[in-house]
Amino acid sequence: MSDEFWQTVAKFDEILKKFNKIHNLTNYKDIKPVALDSIEPIKFLGFEPNVCVDVGSGAGFPAIFLAMILRECEFHLYEPIAKKSSFLSYASGHLKLQNITIHSQKLENSKRIKADLITSRALMKTADLIEICQGFYDENTTFLLYKGSNAKFEIEELKCDKQIYCQNERNYVVLKGLK
Numbered sequence: 469m470s471d472e473f474w475q476t477v478a479k480f481d482e483i484l485k486k487f488n489k490i491h492n493l494t495n496y497k498d499i500k501p502v503a504l505d506s507i508e509p510i511k512f513l514g515f516e517p518n519v520c521v522d523v524g525s526g527a528g529f530p531a532i533f534l535a536m537i538l539r540e541c542e543f544h545l546y547e548p549i550a551k552k553s554s555f556l557s558y559a560s561g562h563l564k565l566q567n568i569t570i571h572s573q574k575l576e577n578s579k580r581i582k583a584d585l586i587t588s589r590a591l592m593k594t595a596d597l598i599e600i601c602q603g604f605y606d607e608n609t610t611f612l613l614y615k616g617s618n619a620k621f622e623i624e625e626l627k628c629d630k631q632i633y634c635q636n637e638r639n640y641v642v643l644k645g646l647k
Contacts (some may be wrong), residue, residue, distance in 0.1 A: 469507070469537075476536050476563055477503045483559045484527065491551045493527040506530030506589075507537060509612055509640045512633055517541050517584035521604050523575050524591035528556055530614060531587060535565050543568045544583070546575040576600045582609070589614035594622040598646060611643035 481499040488494065496502050506529050518541060522531035525545035535543045545560075545568060547553040553572035560568040571578055580603035588597055594613060605611070615622065619639035623630050629644040 473536055477533070479563055480528075480532060480559060483562055484555075487555045487558075491555065493552060493555055494529075502529055503533045505614070505635075505638055506533035508635055508638075509633070509642070510534070510537060512640075513585075513610070513612065513642070515584075515610070517610070519581065519583045520544065520585040520587060521575070521581070521583040521601070522546065523586065523588040523597060523601065525556055525570075526552055526589070528559060529589055531568070532556070532559065532563075532565070534587070535560075535568050536563075539567055541567060541585075544571060544581065545569070546571045546573065546578065548572065548574045574600075575604070580604055582606060584608070585610050585612060587612045587614075590616060594626070594641070594643075598626075598643075605646060607645050607647050609644075609646065611641070611646065613641040613643070615639040615641050 477499060516538060520541050520543045522545045525531055525547040531543055531545050545556055547556055553570055557570045583604050586601055586605055586609060591597060619632055619641050623641060628646045631642045633640040
């Protein structure tokens with residue numbers, strides 16, 4: 469990763485620590501492993517998306533870090549909790565990430581946009597996530613899900629192309645061809 473990326477990560481870390489003192493957004497103390505975890509899938513994703521939807525964005529993992537690298541992609545972060553969406557708006561503005569739009573609402577209550585890539589990090593079971601994403605994807609959309617140890621069991625019933633990439637204790641689930 470470039471020096472510019474790590475400088476932006478350091479600025480994000482400053483903002484996160486400042487907000488975390490008041491709002492308790494996350495319990496991470498070292499942002500570097502979180503950033504690396506977030507961007508790891510770029511190695512095997514196989515394409516550069518034009519539109520990405522991140523569901524349940526929380527404190528911005530993985531979408532903020534992906535947006536730092538995939539500058540040509542339009543990122544839509546959906547976060548219904550006010551303190552978290554406010555943080556995301558402040559951070560993305562302060563970092564000049566002009567490719568990010570924050571939606572302070574639940575995905576299922578939002579206007580539908582078609583995404584090339586849908587991301588989520590340990591938000592809910594895969595089948596439930598796919599259900600709430602109806603209208604945001606078609607058979608050409610790729611799902612990139614950051615999962616734990618139950619990943620294999622969550623996707624075994626799905627009728628689509630599926631792949632799990634393992635790195636340490638993280639399972640990166642890639643789903644394609646969902647209808």
